[in-house]
Amino acid sequence: MRRVLYAGSFDPITNGHLDxxxxxxxxxxxxLIGVIQNxxxxxxxxxxxxxxxxxxxxxxLKNVEVITFDGLLADFVNKNNxxxxxxxxxxxxxxxxxxxxxxxxxxxxxxxxxTIFLMTAPQYSxxxxxxxxxxxxxxxxxxxxxxxxxxxxxxxxxxxxx
Amino acid sequence: MRRVLYAGSFDPITNGHLDxxxxxxxxxxxxLIGVIQNxxxxxxxxxxxxxxxxxxxxxxLKNVEVITFDGLLADFVNKNNxxxxxxxxxxxxxxxxxxxxxxxxxxxxxxxxxTIFLMTAPQYSxxxxxxxxxxxxxxxxxxxxxxxxxxxxxxxxxxxxx
Amino acid sequence: MRRVLYAGSFDPITNGHLDxxxxxxxxxxxxLIGVIQNxxxxxxxxxxxxxxxxxxxxxxLKNVEVITFDGLLADFVNKNNxxxxxxxxxxxxxxxxxxxxxxxxxxxxxxxxxTIFLMTAPQYSxxxxxxxxxxxxxxxxxxxxxxxxxxxxxxxxxxxxx
Amino acid sequence: MRRVLYAGSFDPITNGHLDxxxxxxxxxxxxLIGVIQNxxxxxxxxxxxxxxxxxxxxxxLKNVEVITFDGLLADFVNKNNxxxxxxxxxxxxxxxxxxxxxxxxxxxxxxxxxTIFLMTAPQYSxxxxxxxxxxxxxxxxxxxxxxxxxxxxxxxxxxxxx
Amino acid sequence: MRRVLYAGSFDPITNGHLDxxxxxxxxxxxxLIGVIQNxxxxxxxxxxxxxxxxxxxxxxLKNVEVITFDGLLADFVNKNNxxxxxxxxxxxxxxxxxxxxxxxxxxxxxxxxxTIFLMTAPQYSxxxxxxxxxxxxxxxxxxxxxxxxxxxxxxxxxxxxx
Amino acid sequence: MRRVLYAGSFDPITNGHLDxxxxxxxxxxxxLIGVIQNxxxxxxxxxxxxxxxxxxxxxxLKNVEVITFDGLLADFVNKNNxxxxxxxxxxxxxxxxxxxxxxxxxxxxxxxxxTIFLMTAPQYSxxxxxxxxxxxxxxxxxxxxxxxxxxxxxxxxxxxxx
Numbered sequence: 001m002r003r004v005l006y007a008g009s010f011d012p013i014t015n016g017h018l019d020x021x022x023x024x025x026x027x028x029x030x031x032l033i034g035v036i037q038n039x040x041x042x043x044x045x046x047x048x049x050x051x052x053x054x055x056x057x058x059x060x061l062k063n064v065e066v067i068t069f070d071g072l073l074a075d076f077v078n079k080n081n082x083x084x085x086x087x088x089x090x091x092x093x094x095x096x097x098x099x100x101x102x103x104x105x106x107x108x109x110x111x112x113x114x115t116i117f118l119m120t121a122p123q124y125s126x127x128x129x130x131x132x133x134x135x136x137x138x139x140x141x142x143x144x145x146x147x148x149x150x151x152x153x154x155x156x157x158x159x160x161x162x
Numbered sequence: 163m164r165r166v167l168y169a170g171s172f173d174p175i176t177n178g179h180l181d182x183x184x185x186x187x188x189x190x191x192x193x194l195i196g197v198i199q200n201x202x203x204x205x206x207x208x209x210x211x212x213x214x215x216x217x218x219x220x221x222x223l224k225n226v227e228v229i230t231f232d233g234l235l236a237d238f239v240n241k242n243n244x245x246x247x248x249x250x251x252x253x254x255x256x257x258x259x260x261x262x263x264x265x266x267x268x269x270x271x272x273x274x275x276x277t278i279f280l281m282t283a284p285q286y287s288x289x290x291x292x293x294x295x296x297x298x299x300x301x302x303x304x305x306x307x308x309x310x311x312x313x314x315x316x317x318x319x320x321x322x323x324x
Numbered sequence: 325m326r327r328v329l330y331a332g333s334f335d336p337i338t339n340g341h342l343d344x345x346x347x348x349x350x351x352x353x354x355x356l357i358g359v360i361q362n363x364x365x366x367x368x369x370x371x372x373x374x375x376x377x378x379x380x381x382x383x384x385l386k387n388v389e390v391i392t393f394d395g396l397l398a399d400f401v402n403k404n405n406x407x408x409x410x411x412x413x414x415x416x417x418x419x420x421x422x423x424x425x426x427x428x429x430x431x432x433x434x435x436x437x438x439t440i441f442l443m444t445a446p447q448y449s450x451x452x453x454x455x456x457x458x459x460x461x462x463x464x465x466x467x468x469x470x471x472x473x474x475x476x477x478x479x480x481x482x483x484x485x486x
Numbered sequence: 487m488r489r490v491l492y493a494g495s496f497d498p499i500t501n502g503h504l505d506x507x508x509x510x511x512x513x514x515x516x517x518l519i520g521v522i523q524n525x526x527x528x529x530x531x532x533x534x535x536x537x538x539x540x541x542x543x544x545x546x547l548k549n550v551e552v553i554t555f556d557g558l559l560a561d562f563v564n565k566n567n568x569x570x571x572x573x574x575x576x577x578x579x580x581x582x583x584x585x586x587x588x589x590x591x592x593x594x595x596x597x598x599x600x601t602i603f604l605m606t607a608p609q610y611s612x613x614x615x616x617x618x619x620x621x622x623x624x625x626x627x628x629x630x631x632x633x634x635x636x637x638x639x640x641x642x643x644x645x646x647x648x
Numbered sequence: 649m650r651r652v653l654y655a656g657s658f659d660p661i662t663n664g665h666l667d668x669x670x671x672x673x674x675x676x677x678x679x680l681i682g683v684i685q686n687x688x689x690x691x692x693x694x695x696x697x698x699x700x701x702x703x704x705x706x707x708x709l710k711n712v713e714v715i716t717f718d719g720l721l722a723d724f725v726n727k728n729n730x731x732x733x734x735x736x737x738x739x740x741x742x743x744x745x746x747x748x749x750x751x752x753x754x755x756x757x758x759x760x761x762x763t764i765f766l767m768t769a770p771q772y773s774x775x776x777x778x779x780x781x782x783x784x785x786x787x788x789x790x791x792x793x794x795x796x797x798x799x800x801x802x803x804x805x806x807x808x809x810x
Numbered sequence: 811m812r813r814v815l816y817a818g819s820f821d822p823i824t825n826g827h828l829d830x831x832x833x834x835x836x837x838x839x840x841x842l843i844g845v846i847q848n849x850x851x852x853x854x855x856x857x858x859x860x861x862x863x864x865x866x867x868x869x870x871l872k873n874v875e876v877i878t879f880d881g882l883l884a885d886f887v888n889k890n891n892x893x894x895x896x897x898x899x900x901x902x903x904x905x906x907x908x909x910x911x912x913x914x915x916x917x918x919x920x921x922x923x924x925t926i927f928l929m930t931a932p933q934y935s936x937x938x939x940x941x942x943x944x945x946x947x948x949x950x951x952x953x954x955x956x957x958x959x960x961x962x963x964x965x966x967x968x969x970x971x972x
Contacts, residue, residue, distance in 0.1 A: 001811055001837050023924060027811050027894060072300040084837060089927065102929050103288035108302050114833060117899065117927035119912050122770045126589035138558035140594055163325055163351050185438060189325050189408060234624035246351060251441065264443050265612035270626050276347060279413065279441035281426050284932045396948035427936035432950050446608045450751035462720035464756050487649055487675050509762060513649050513732060570675060575765065588767050600671060603737065603765035605750050774913035786882040788918055 001027060001083045004116075007034035007073060010050050011043045012150040013057055014132060016124030020088045021064060023118060030063050032082070037070040044133055049153060056149035074108040085113060090120035163189060163245045166278075169196035169235060172212050173205045174312040175219055176294060178286030182250045183226060185280060192225050194244070199232040206295055211315060218311035236270040247275060252282035325351060325407045328440075331358035331397060334374045335367045336474040337381055338456060340448030344412045345388060347442060354387050356406070361394040368457055373477060380473035398432040409437060414444040487513060487569045490602075493520035493559060496536050497529045498636040499543055500618060502610030506574045507550060509604060516549050518568070523556040530619055535639060542635035560594040571599060576606035649675060649731045652764075655682035655721060658698050659691045660798040661705055662780060664772035668736045669712060671766060678711050680730070685718040692781055697801060704797035722756040733761060738768035811837060811893045814926075817844035817883060820860050821853045822960040823867055824942060826934030830898045831874060833928060840873050842892070847880040854943055859963060866959035884918040895923060900930035 006024055010017060010033075025031045035051045043050070047068050054066050069076050077085060085105070102115040127145050136142050136154050143151065168186055172179060172195075187193045197213050205212070209230050216228050231238050239247060247267070264277040289307050298304050298316050305313065330348055334341060334357075349355045359375045367374070371392050378390050393400050401409060409429070426439040451469050460466050460478050467475065492510055496503060496519075511517045521537050529536070533554050540552050555562050563571060571591070588601040613631050622628050622640050629637060654672055658665060658681075673679045683699050691698065695716050702714050717724050725733060733753070750763040775793050784790050784802050791799060816834055820827060820843075835841045845861050853860070857878050864876050879886050887895060895915070912925040937955050946952050946964050953961060 027924065027926070072297065072302045074302065075300070101288075101293075103932055104293055104297065106929075106931075107288070107307075108297065114837065115929065116837070117929075119916075119925065119927075121916075122773055122913055125770055125773075126587075126593070131587075131590055135558065135590065135594065138561070140558045140560065145593075189438065189440070234621065234626045236626065237624070263612075263617075265446055266617055266621065268443075268445075269612070269631075270621065276351065277443065278351070279443075281430075281439065281441075283430075284427055284935055287932055287935075396945065396950045398950065399948070425936075425941075428941055428945065431936070431955075432945065446611050449608050449611075450755070455752055459720065459752065459756065462723070464720045464722065469755075513762065513764070589770055592767075592769075600675065601767065602675070603767075605754075605763065605765075607754075608751055774911075774917070779911075779914055783882065783914065783918065786885070788882045788884065793917075 002029040003032065003080070003082050004028040004030070004084050004086050005032045005034050005073075005077060005080075005082045006086045007036055007069075009036055009043060009129065010054055011045055011129050012050060012132075012146060012153060013054050014124070014127045014129055014146050014150070015144070016088065016090075016120050016127045018057060018147055019121050019124060020086070020118055021058065022061065024086045025061050025064050028063075028083070030065065031061075031086075032080070033064060033066045034073075034076065035066065035068045037068060045153065045157070053147075053149045053153050057147035072108070074105050074113055077105075077113045083114070085115045087115060087117050088120045089117045090125045164191040165194065165242070165244050166190040166192070166246050166248050167194045167196050167235075167239060167242075167244045168248045169198055169231075171198055171200060171205060171291065172216055173207055173291050174212060174294075174308060174315060175216050176286070176289045176291055176308050176312070177306070178250065178252075178282050178289045180219060180309055181283050181286060182248070182280055183220065184223065186248045187223050187226050190225075190245070192227065193223075193248075194242070195226060195228045196235075196238065197228065197230045199230060207315065207319070215309075215311045215315050219309035234270070236267050236275050239267075239275050245276070247277045249277060249279050250282045251279045252287045326353040327356065327404070327406050328352040328354070328408050328410050329356045329358050329401060329404075329406045330410045331360055331393075333360055333367060333453065334378055335369055335453050336374060336456075336470060336477060337378050338448070338451045338453055338470050338474070339468070340412065340414075340444050340451045342381060342471055343445050343448060344410070344442055345382065346385065348410045349385050349388050352387075352407070354389065355385075355410075356404070357388060357390045358397075358400065359390065359392045361392060369477065369481070377471075377473045377477050381471035396432070398429050398437050401429075401437045407438070409439045411439060411441050412444045413441045414449045488515040489518065489566070489568050490514040490516070490570050490572050491518045491520050491563060491566075491568045492572045493522055493555075495522055495529060495615065496540055497531055497615050498536060498618075498632060498639060499540050500610070500613045500615055500632050500636070501630070502574065502576075502606050502613045504543060504633055505607050505610060506572070506604055507544065508547065510572045511547050511550050514549075514569070516551065517547075517572075518566070519550060519552045520559075520562065521552065521554045523554060531639065531643070539633075539635045539639050543633035558594070560591050560599055563591075563599050569600070571601045573601060573603050574606045575603045576611045650677040651680065651728070651730050652676040652678070652732050652734050653680045653682050653721075653725060653728075653730045654734045655684055655717075657684055657691060657777065658702055659693055659777050660698060660780075660794060660801060661702050662772070662775045662777055662794050662798070663792070664736065664738075664768050664775045666705060666795055667769050667772060668734070668766055669706065670709065672734045673709050673712050676711075676731070678713065679709075679734075680728070681712060681714045682721075682724065683714065683716045685716060693801065693805070701795075701797045701801050705795035720756070722753050722761050725753075725761045731762070733763045735763060735765050736768045737765045738773045812839040813842065813890070813892050814838040814840070814894050814896050815842045815844050815887060815890075815892045816896045817846055817879075819846055819848055819853060819939065820864055821855055821939050822860060822942075822956060822963060823864050824934070824937045824939055824956050824960070825954070826898065826900075826930050826937045828867060828957055829931050829934060830896070830928055831868065832871065834896045835871050835874050838873075838893070840875065841871075841896075842890070843874060843876045844883075844886065845876065845878045847878060855963065855967070863957075863959045863963050867957035882918070884915050884923050887915075887923045893924070895925045897925060897927050898930045899927045900935045 004024060006021060021031065021033065033054055035047055037047050051066050051068055058064055105113045105115060132142050132145055166186060168183060170179065183193065183195065195216055197209055199209050213228050213230055220226055267275045267277060294304050294307055328348060330345060332341065345355065345357065357378055359371055361371050375390050375392055382388055429437045429439060456466050456469055490510060492507060507517065507519065519540055521533055523533050537552050537554055544550055591599045591601060618628050618631055652672060654669060669679065669681065681702055683695055685695050699714050699716055706712055721733065753761045753763060780790050780793055814834060816831060831841065831843065843864055845857055847857050861876050861878055868874055915923045915925060942952050942955055
């Protein structure tokens, strides 16, 4: 696999995402991290902030590039010579939903888009961007759950809003 | 079973729904398709549009009638001499939710309402009204996923809104 | 639906099975209960005993007939003009396995065999033939979990074996 | 276990909740029922109403106290000498979500917060506050699903709103 | 809870079991570990060996006692004044089976037997006695997955059999 | 990914396996198909037969090699410079078991063994080697479910045994 895409909202990136990025980057020539501009869902960080936090979290990874996109995943993949899309799976994932999306993507371009799944490391299986934000909003400690740049960004945002 | 009800939002009807309607209609004297007027959920098509699209999609089925209703499913069933309610099941269905609803319905009328489940054909297991609308909105190709009248209606709606 | 088949090992019939039989019998002209001769699985009761226990448990049901069969379910259905096969579903069923079997059956005869699912009543959701036999073997009380004829048969078998 | 917490929205309390409260109260010295002030979710009853309905439903339980709280569950537990948090599990629960939350809570205070799960009685497995309100809103009969004080409160609310 | 039972085959005890024992022992006056004499299932270690390995693994726990038993769990609980039975849950547990067993136990003694579930720590979620034995048999490294006394016992057994 | 391993019993290979092999072979330099010599499980075909059937089924694939192995998967991977192990996932897979195995493999060699999952095509989601053999044994039609060489082998075996 030369070019692989890992897409998501990353609002913000967690250590679970980071672990998946590190492992995926070893399996391919180049890994694209696609930050989704989701118009129908309000994000906590802007798309620019979300991208910058990721960039700041992966200085040690040479074959990873952060991009942004909107529109149909299948279209993006088709236009950018992506060999496969990678997704994280955890016991607590909505596995059924993942299957439904992968089948839809396969259908949209006559099986041209392959989806490969990697398992989230067990120690991050309970971590998600939503639960991190919820705990942080209630003054809970989220160190060790997200990369340092994400933690810094959460704290800055908090200071501004107060 | 003389009269069976198949209820849903059908916003719009998909080929998965259509397959279920064709199969259910062979199992009973008359199949009612109940288009739900769901006040709490915004629909893309009006109730009238949704009904008409179904009617246009089933000219080949003689013992099927399209009706609309609001209120409690159990009440409707009780007043209209329905022998059973049919529901589609797929591996990617929220199976647990289906069970909860069927048990509630059974409870509401002292087991008078029987719910029977049919399995969605595997080739339609990833198709839902929501995913079809989402893909269409992003200019993806949804031919083969919904009946022709639904496809025409989506395109008309699109032209009007542009 | 004129003729419907409900097949199983019934080793022995439980009150969960009985509830399903009563409800299914209201949905069709005739309900066949197919006692499976399973060569690869040792049964506690012989096929004749299992059939007789069922017959003794349903004197109040007029349109139900008990038969025995081996071979492929799909073959039996095809030769005997069965309109549909009924299966019980419970939250604790192996739902995935049910889907796999139903799809295989659909495939074997070009969709001629329809499988319909009914939900087990919640109060019987934890009852299975295996768990009943296991509890009985350890001298636990299984009254109310199986019909009286099944209880009598278990006790007779127990006396003989002692 | 001396002090155990059972937290939830209880909007309103159901007979499934009540069953769990009765059983939990036998396992510990004191059971706290924590009514959550959830700012992000609109509740049907106010926090005061929800608390009062619970108090009116448990006159027979001596070691149960109703309190209200907002903020992080883990913080509340820490400050109030809670030995364990109890949660209800049902086959139709989002089991995965429960695990995720329990692991997050364990992580937040270095495993100081133990979560114990009890199973909902099968006859209440389909009952939830949401489904009760939905059925009531459509004039369905919810007697036997919620305690009498909750039923009275629903009816009063209804009269006021009409 | 004064007396709580944690029953299993423990063939042999794993670090996942040990974690559950440590946490359960904090929630009650006395924790009984019940090693099941399972006649229908061949065990790798004898019941005496399995008990001794557990005893050797918990010198630091003062309120834990190891016992052996056969027969019906519900009977044992009834005769020995057990307040509750504790079970481990993991995302990879057969959750449905757990519910079925707990409901059966509740039924057998008119709800006198309460089952409480604790979640397995995520780092042990993939560990089971079977998988440990399988890996060990293939010369894989199982250090850190089972307590030292279990590891020693596996190695002794191996030497004897060679 | 240069070298990827796809291991299984393949007793015999199905069209679901074949689809996965074709798709995996596009994602890597070389795909090894590892036929497992499973001593604890009786196989219908010998290891040699199972290997030959696969070889006969993939003349069109140039970068695929069939090998056999016993012992620990993690050991094999380690000694043979395998970059990743590929596994098929279907809605009807035992997903939990897959996660458990992948986590165990990751643990055995300090995360050196990466497992990647691909989804089975929906039209093969109900096909497994076991169900194919079961249907064939009952004289059911399995054409289209397994490659021609597997079908031929089943028929030869059948003739010999009669």
